[in-house]
Amino acid sequence: MSGKRRRKLKSLVDTINDNKRLAIEVKNENLELQTWSDLPAELLELILSRLALDDNVRASVVCKRWHPVAIAVRIVNQSPWLMYFPKFGDLYEFYDPVQRKTYSVELTELSGSRVCYTKDGWLLLYRPRTHQVFFFNPFTREVIKLPRFEMTYQIVAFSCAPTSPGCVLFTVKHVSPTIVAISTCYPGATEWKTVNYQNRLPFVSSIWNKLVFCNGLFYCLSLTGWLGVFDPSERSWSVLSVPPPKCPENFFAKNWWKGKFMTEHNGDIIVIYTCSSENPILFKLDQSIMEWEEMRTLDGVTLFASFLSSHSRIDLPGMMRNSVYFSKVRFYGKRCISFSVDDYRYYPRKQCHDWGEQDPFENIWIEPPKDFSGFT
Amino acid sequence: MELLCIRQWISGLLPTVKKWLSAWCIKPVGGALVRQEPEYILLALMGSPLKKIMLCSSEKEIFSVEEQVMVQHSVIINNMIEDGSYNHEESKIPLDCVDSKTLKKVIDYCTHHTHHHNDNQEDLEAWDAQFLNVDSNGLYDLLMAANYLEIRNLLDLIYGTIKNMIKGKKIDEIRRIFNIKDHGFTPEEEEQNRKEYPHFY
Numbered sequence: 001m002s003g004k005r006r007r008k009l010k011s012l013v014d015t016i017n018d019n020k021r022l023a024i025e026v027k028n029e030n031l032e033l034q035t036w037s038d039l040p041a042e043l044l045e046l047i048l049s050r051l052a053l054d055d056n057v058r059a060s061v062v063c064k065r066w067h068p069v070a071i072a073v074r075i076v077n078q079s080p081w082l083m084y085f086p087k088f089g090d091l092y093e094f095y096d097p098v099q100r101k102t103y104s105v106e107l108t109e110l111s112g113s114r115v116c117y118t119k120d121g122w123l124l125l126y127r128p129r130t131h132q133v134f135f136f137n138p139f140t141r142e143v144i145k146l147p148r149f150e151m152t153y154q155i156v157a158f159s160c161a162p163t164s165p166g167c168v169l170f171t172v173k174h175v176s177p178t179i180v181a182i183s184t185c186y187p188g189a190t191e192w193k194t195v196n197y198q199n200r201l202p203f204v205s206s207i208w209n210k211l212v213f214c215n216g217l218f219y220c221l222s223l224t225g226w227l228g229v230f231d232p233s234e235r236s237w238s239v240l241s242v243p244p245p246k247c248p249e250n251f252f253a254k255n256w257w258k259g260k261f262m263t264e265h266n267g268d269i270i271v272i273y274t275c276s277s278e279n280p281i282l283f284k285l286d287q288s289i290m291e292w293e294e295m296r297t298l299d300g301v302t303l304f305a306s307f308l309s310s311h312s313r314i315d316l317p318g319m320m321r322n323s324v325y326f327s328k329v330r331f332y333g334k335r336c337i338s339f340s341v342d343d344y345r346y347y348p349r350k351q352c353h354d355w356g357e358q359d360p361f362e363n364i365w366i367e368p369p370k371d372f373s374g375f376t
Numbered sequence: 377m378e379l380l381c382i383r384q385w386i387s388g389l390l391p392t393v394k395k396w397l398s399a400w401c402i403k404p405v406g407g408a409l410v411r412q413e414p415e416y417i418l419l420a421l422m423g424s425p426l427k428k429i430m431l432c433s434s435e436k437e438i439f440s441v442e443e444q445v446m447v448q449h450s451v452i453i454n455n456m457i458e459d460g461s462y463n464h465e466e467s468k469i470p471l472d473c474v475d476s477k478t479l480k481k482v483i484d485y486c487t488h489h490t491h492h493h494n495d496n497q498e499d500l501e502a503w504d505a506q507f508l509n510v511d512s513n514g515l516y517d518l519l520m521a522a523n524y525l526e527i528r529n530l531l532d533l534i535y536g537t538i539k540n541m542i543k544g545k546k547i548d549e550i551r552r553i554f555n556i557k558d559h560g561f562t563p564e565e566e567e568q569n570r571k572e573y574p575h576f577y
Contacts, residue, residue, distance in 0.1 A: 036516060036554040043523060046531075047538050055542050058576055061569040062542075062550050064560030318573075 037063040049073040053315050077315040078372075080304045080365040082327055082336070083123075083138065085115060092138070094366075094375075097325060098317060100334045105375040109136060109143055114361050116151070118309050119213070120161035121367045124169070126151050135162045135187070139369055147191045149183065155308070157211035157218060159232070162187040168232045170211070170218045177202035182230060182237060197237040203228050207360065210262035211309075212269060219269055223257045227269075227285070245283040245292040251275045258356025261305035265312035270295070272305055272324060276354035279346070280324060280339055298322045298341045307360040311367060323347075326355060327363050429457070430468035431483070433476040438468060441483050442490075449486040451526035473524055478517040481507075485530055508537050512555050547576050 039047075048059050048070050060070035082095040090111060094103045113125040113132075123136045133151070135144040135158075144162045146169070156171035169185040175196060180203060183194040203222055210221040218230040225244025230237045251273060259274035269285040271292070282295040282303075302320050304311045306327035324339045330348065338347050346353060427443040446453045456462045456469060471479060485507060492500065508515065515534065522530040541553050551559060561569065570577050 035556065036512065037556050037558075037560065043519070047535050050535055050539050051542060055539070055544070057573060058545070058547065058550065059542055061547055061561075061573060061576065062554070062559065063556050064565075 037065045039065075041069060044069040045073055054318060057318065075315065076317060077313055078368060078370055079302070079313060079316055079320065080311050080367045082306070082329065082363050083118075083366045084363045085110075085361060094138075094368075095329055095334075095336070097336045098320070102334070103375055105138070107136075107138060107141075109141065115308060115364055116155070117157045117211070118364050118366045119158060120164075121369055122158075122161050122163075123364075123366065124156065124158055126156075133185075138366070139372055139375075144187055146185055146187065147189060149185070149192045153207045154205060155207060155209045155211050155220075157213060157309070159213040159218075170213075170230060170232065172205050172209075172220055172228065172230065172237075174203055174205045177204065180205065180228070180237065184232060195235070199228065199237065199239040201226060201239040201241060203239045208257055208260070210260060210271070212262050212264050214264035214269060215267050219262070219264075221260070221262050221271060240290065242285065242290045242292065245271060245273060245281075245294075247273055247275075247281060248278070250277060251281075259354065261303075261307075261310045261355075263303060263305070263310035263312050265301055265303075270303065270312065272303070272310075274353070274355045276356070279344060282324070282341065296341070304365040305355075306363060306365045307358065308364055311365050325365075326353070327358065327365060328353075427464070429453070429462065429464070431479060432468045432470045433474055433479045434472050435476045437476040437479075439476075439479060439483055441487065445486050445490045446483075448490055449525075449527045449529070451528070453525065471521075471524070474521040475517065478514075478521045481514075481518060482521050482525065482527070482530070486527065489529070504533055508533065512541075512553060 044066060048056060048066070051059060051070075053074065053076065056070050056074050060067045060074075079096070079098045082097070084093040084095070086092060090106045090108050091104055092107050092110070094105070095101075096103070110125060112129060113127045113134075115123055116126050116133075117124040121137060121139060123138065124133070125136055126133050128151075131148040131150050133146040133149050135146065136142070151171070152173070154171055154173050156169060158167060158169045160167050167187055169192075170182070171184075172180050172182050174180050178200070179196055179198055181194055181196050183192045185192045203226060204224065205220070206223055208223050212219045216231070216233065218232065220228040220230070222228065227240045227242055228237065229240060256275075259276075261272040261274075263270050268287075271283045271285075272280050273283070274280045282298070283292040284295050285291075286293050298321070300314060300321045302313045302316045302322070303324045304313070304327075305324055320338075322340060322342045324341070326337045326339070328337045329335065330337060335348065337353065339345070340347060428440045429443045429446060431439045431441060431446070433439065443457065447457055448454075453469065462469065474482070488503060488507075489500075492503070508518075510518070515537065518530070519534050519538075522534060542550055545553070550556075559566070
């Protein structure tokens with residue numbers, strides 16, 4: 001150390017003994033060394049905002065100064081909520097799996113109707129007595145009416161929120177194994193348009209079919225696992241010559257056609273086959289070779305499976321990732337029943353989950369808008 | 377004549393030429409001429425791109441570097457030269473928060489990227505990787521210098537490196553890499569963190 005500094009310190013710590021003085025001298029030197037934990041907040045923000053969610057969480061626990069900045073720039077996606085339809089009355093419940101909280105709200109607009117599909121926070125509903133079809137947003141209470149349509153027991157889907165341009169509704173019903181009647185509509189139309197199409201491969205439709213809109217096309221998975229595709233802009237229909245997903249024999253026990261779920265993620269079609277005595281199997285359609293391949297990992301994605309429509313999400317709180325959340329909440333602990341693909345087990349562990357036995361119209365996963373403050 | 381002699385000769389002539397050009401109100405033309413001072417026009421006409429500027433580190437060491445190199449990379453230096461607050465004949469730019477070692481590296485980065493900007497992407501990336509092969513203290517100094525001088529692409533590069541230093545690592549390792557000896561959490565807070573994210577530790 002230079003003589004100058006020693007003299008400076010000596011005047012400060014004159015009365016302190018030698019050991020202590022040495023400690024203070026050393027400490028003064030260390031204070032001059034800038035450290036990463038003392039980065040200016042603006043720089044920290046710029047650095048931490050580039051991290052993926054789990055690295056952001058890591059950074060938040062590295063040191064105290066990084067913690068508030070990491071939290072401030074953290075982007076966590078909104079998880080879908082499970083919406084319950086009451087058998088009687090107008091009180092609807094919404095379950096948030098992240099907060100494990102339930103919200104109740106009275107929705108008189110929905111009396112006498114049953115749910116058909118959901119996407120982008122909008123519901124499609126049908127009144128069987130009057131054949132009324134309408135869109136409803138439970139978060140904004142907006143209603144958008146559609147032309148009447150006699151929807152027998154069939155599944156219907158739509159491509160995007162009715163407030164977005166290019167929203168199309170689609171439903172398919174088989175007339176014979178090689179002929180289907182496809183009906184389409186859109187917000188503002190005066191009637192539904194029904195056209196018959198032929199398919200080379202047999203296709204049977206029922207309420208157990210699954211529908212998903214992906215890459216501008218409607219994909220429809222039949223009872224037996226064949227995939228029909230409708231292009232709403234070209235108005236073309238075909239059944240893909242992709243053999244159904246391969247399942248072990250015991251999957252074809254009772255209700256083998258029932259416990260299925262279909263969704264899409266990043267342009268890929270994902271199908272979940274369940275069986276009461278086994279763990280679920282996930283399949284992804286490999287569009288390059290046109291085959292279903294089994295998915296062993298979800299790569300950080302979370303799937304939300306409900307009978308009528310399912311969703312996929314990325315960047316959810318860590319614990320929720322790589323799991324499939326089913327549409328059932330245990331009363332105790334308010335935990336949603338989920339299947340972890342990584343751990344290859346259900347949470348909570350139970351003898352068997354028979355998803356085929358669930359009431360299809362009991363509940364549905366719905367996507368609330370970002371930063372939804374609550375029901376007024 | 378040697379280039380140095382030409383430039384000395386021009387410097388000598390400058391006051392007269394300056395007066396002459398401004399009398400004629402010659403304005404800059406084309407993309408290469410972005411200044412309005414006559415000496416720039418003259419030098420551009422003479423085809424001399426090697427105009428140098430002086431940077432002074434915190435340790436009072438002077439570094440001479442091509443003006444176009446620093447102007448291309450550092451927003452701060454570019455602004456200083458644009459608004460005329462830098463007088464080429466007399467002044468040097470004092471950089472009190474950048475030490476000599478770091479300033480040399482920063483100049484090295486800017487010079488390489490200006491002279492090699494036509495290289496293919498892979499070679500540039502390899503050079504950058506080698507350039508950032510420093511310890512965490514060195515990286516810290518580079519970050520501070522790049523931030524002060526506002527060198528966008530160097531900053532982006534450093535952010536990317538820091539991101540990789542954090543990515544997927546255990547907390548204790550991150551603290552070691554960044555030389556964070558005192559994490560600042562109370563024992564209760566640290567325990568709470570370990571309980572909440574056991575797989576990070």
